[in-house]
Amino acid sequence: MTQSASPTLDSLFKRVLARQPDALALVDPLNKPRITGQTRKRLTYAQADRAISAIAAHFIEAGLPANSVLAVQLPNTVEFALTVLAAHRAGLVVAPMPLLWRHAELTAALNRTAARAIVTTSRVDGVIYADFAMNAAAEAFSIRHVCGFGSDLPEGMASLDQAILRESSTTRAVIQDGRKASLISFDVTADGFRPVPRAHFALIAGGLAMSLESDVPQGATIMSTFAPMSFAGLASSLAVWLLTGGTLVLHHPFDEEVLQTQINDHACDTLIAPAPLALRLAELDLDANMPSVRNVIGLWRAPEQVAAGASWIAQRATLTDVYLFGEAGLFGARRTAEDGSPAPIKPGPHGAPRELPGSSIAGEILLTPTGTLGLRGPMVPAAAYAPSQVPNDALIVPPPRDYVDTEYAARLDRSTGAINITAPPSGIMAVGGYRFLANDLQEWSRRLGQGALLTALPDRLAGHRLAGRAQDNARARNAMTELGLNPLMVEAFRDRAGGI
Incomplete structure (x- = not known):
């Protein structure tokens, strides 16, 4: 064998x-x-x-x-x-x-x-x-x-x-x-x-x-x-x-x-x-x-x-x-703190398990020059997220980036040295495990005609939740179903007391 x-x-x-x-x-x-x-x-x-x-x-x-x-x-x-x-x-x-x-x-x-x-x-x-x-x-x-x-x-x-x-x-x-x-x-x-x-x-x-x-x-x-x-x-x-x-x-x-x-x-x-x-x-x-x-x-x-x-x-x-x-x-x-709070996340290589010195490297956490969180390591598919090459006057093509920019905004706490993740990627909405571009909401609203509105509202558990309003919610639901859209978008137009 x-x-x-x-x-x-x-x-x-x-x-x-x-x-x-x-x-x-x-x-x-x-x-x-x-x-x-x-x-x-x-x-x-x-x-x-x-x-x-x-x-x-x-x-x-x-x-x-x-x-x-x-x-x-x-x-x-x-x-x-x-x-x-x-x-x-x-x-x-x-x-x-x-x-x-x-x-x-x-x-x-x-x-x-x-x-x-x-x-x-x-x-x-x-x-x-x-x-x-x-x-x-x-x-x-x-x-x-x-x-x-x-x-x-x-x-x-x-x-x-x-x-x-x-x-x-x-x-x-x-x-x-x-x-x-x-x-x-x-x-x-x-x-x-x-x-x-x-x-x-x-x-x-x-x-x-x-x-x-x-x-x-x-x-x-x-x-x-x-x-x-x-x-x-x-x-x-x-x-x-x-x-x-x-x-x-x-x-x-x-x-x-x-x-x-x-x-x-x-x-x-x-x-x-x-x-x-x-x-x-x-x-x-x-x-x-x-x-x-x-x-x-x-x-x-x-x-x-x-x-x-x-x-x-x-x-x-x-x-x-x-x-x-x-x-x-x-x-x-x-979590190991007595008060049950999350463990601090610090930049640099981290092992698995994290607190054991000399453990195998699971990955690396870094702050990018643009103030976002980057990831590097064996599980991270850097090539799939490589930025498109911008044409320039140089004859030598720059090497591909060896990390993925997650686009999550992050900052370094100077007192503790820990990274604080402060915001999700701009222009991207997440409802549970479903991610989509904010521009998509506007596109689907336009397809439903005048007076229709589809928006994402902040939600503590799911990230966002979808809500919609149309002159006829039932007709809007049928139209979105016929378009083959995600049921989260369809159910955003469910009838509810008090509108959105």
Whole structure:
């Protein structure tokens, strides 16, 4: 067996499989039958391996060439983990598509990445996602194969549930090399919509930064409530799970009662969740209600809000704040202060874990000359964010920038030496995990005709929330749905007392 240059997610999975094939690997959300209409699954590593191989065989038999792009739009269920690992086993590159994306965004992403196939599910929370995939694929010239999970799939969509039952033995030689492309996620910057490719080692580096900083133990039982359709979502769920070799329990966000039941039923010791949710659970007595939890990884989609967040009051569990900067990168800092306040973030190289001298370098934090925060390190795809070359009189092309400017405004506290993140990127709005240009709001308003207004209002938990007003809100909602727009924009025009 040839030793790979660095591991991939699939090689990490196979290492755990060889060590403990009968250990529990993946557990579906408790309310999966309601969410997708599908039966809940609990898979050992051996069972998961057979399903992964069968799905990979389906991709190969469908004629998808090695290194081609596979678009994936799935909820936080076992099928998502199986599909990603199957794609890597077949030598494909995964392009996750957020569930909030509808026709317009799906079509743009498929065309920008030249995706050869798309995987989806029949429905999520009553919404027919199979139709979205079929309609978007019809406008993407590169798409050659559409497949999905669940029942009542439309004509022309292949069933991956049936592929798993067949358990085909078809394989092809794929070099498991961590330097090969594994992921294309999507970001929005001041320059617009941007595909961000990453190698396996960069994805694993993100998982290491979180798992080592938060001290997740080997063999941990991890509860993941964070939507997986992003770099941070994949790193915090699949990468952390495979690095620790434990059990990954999935939760489709968000039902507090179901979440508590799942954590207690499986004695989860690690919780991965949006940080505002984690702080809320602590306020509701996390120690008493979920006594098995010892590690909480709280992900901040709006990192400028960390300093103003609540103190961590749980006694048994520790909280690690993970700062997310779109798809550019992340870093984590475990709270150790007696008052439960966030740990200070200082510029320069930082290890994983952060407080251990001589630990492996997880990345570097820097202040740019323009007063914004920059990131450098193994997980940061500097080339994807490289600024366009400005023509000049010099005959020598300047070298590419070796860091990513996140465009988050930041300043240095002279008394403590810590960096304070003060504002999000100018002109970019974020509603939870959905980022878009402020100019887009004006464009969609113009399409709705005279008197229509669509705006983003500040929100402490989500960054922003959308609100709209039109002469006929119901007609505006129908028009935006027909345009294939994100449901957040559609629901901005819901009827409410008192207007916006």
